[in-house]
Amino acid sequence: MPNYKLTYFKIRGRAETARYIFAYSGINYEDNTVDIMDWPNVKRSLLFQQIPILKVDKTEINQSTAIARYLARETGLAGKTNLEQAQVDAIVDTINDFMNMFPWTEKDPSVKQKITEDVFANNIPLLLDGLSKLLGDHMWFVGDSVTWADFHWAVCSITLTNLNVDVLHNYPKLLALKERVEALPKIAAWIERRPKTPL
Ligand SMILES: N[C@@H](CCC(=O)N[C@@H](CS)C(=O)NCC(=O)O)C(=O)O
The missing domain is CATH 3.40.30.10 (Glutaredoxin)
Structure with a gap:
């Protein structure tokens, strides 16, 4: 090791x-x-x-x-086949594309707030609708066991929820996935x- x-x-x-x-x-x-x-x-x-x-x-x-x-x-935790790994990578890259839209380094608080609100209004629903459809009624995003895409979602959704407490209100399956990851001992x-x- x-x-x-x-x-x-x-x-x-x-x-x-x-x-x-x-x-x-x-x-x-x-x-x-x-x-x-x-x-x-x-x-x-x-x-x-x-x-x-x-x-x-x-x-x-x-x-x-x-x-x-x-x-x-x-x-x-990367996915069991090359195809599963591509699916996992696509989920992680998609989440990152959306997380990178937030103005993390913006110094002006009013500009920061305005851009953040715009991202929540105009972009985040597309991310959450897409992830919710991908997950469907499955336990995990890809395959039949947990992968790092599930971890990445659980991690990024904490930040999303901290910025906007209601963001997962209409996405119970995505919220349940976050909680499933967080319940792993x-x-x-x-x-x-x-x-x-x-x-
Ligand atoms: N694409 C890079 C971005 C790394 C990045 O932006 N790091 C930030 C912290 S989140 C940093 O080092 N900021 C301090 C600086 O640039 O001075 C990654 O995902 O690792």
């Missing part, structure tokens, strides 16, 4: 899906959280100046989706002990 070190801020953000995979599979790793005061120095030391970074022994991987996909493949234990942060 390699030595894993995950570097990110002390928030769920773009590292949380990887943390769910670690938690679910029971793999030990170092959850290295960077204090915002130390960030300028850490940033200068990184090839692409962004986190998350996963260090696997001496190899550094950037990009949150590449990190989570690698961990999912290592732990049997090892995920529930991680949620219990992780830092409580807004993002």
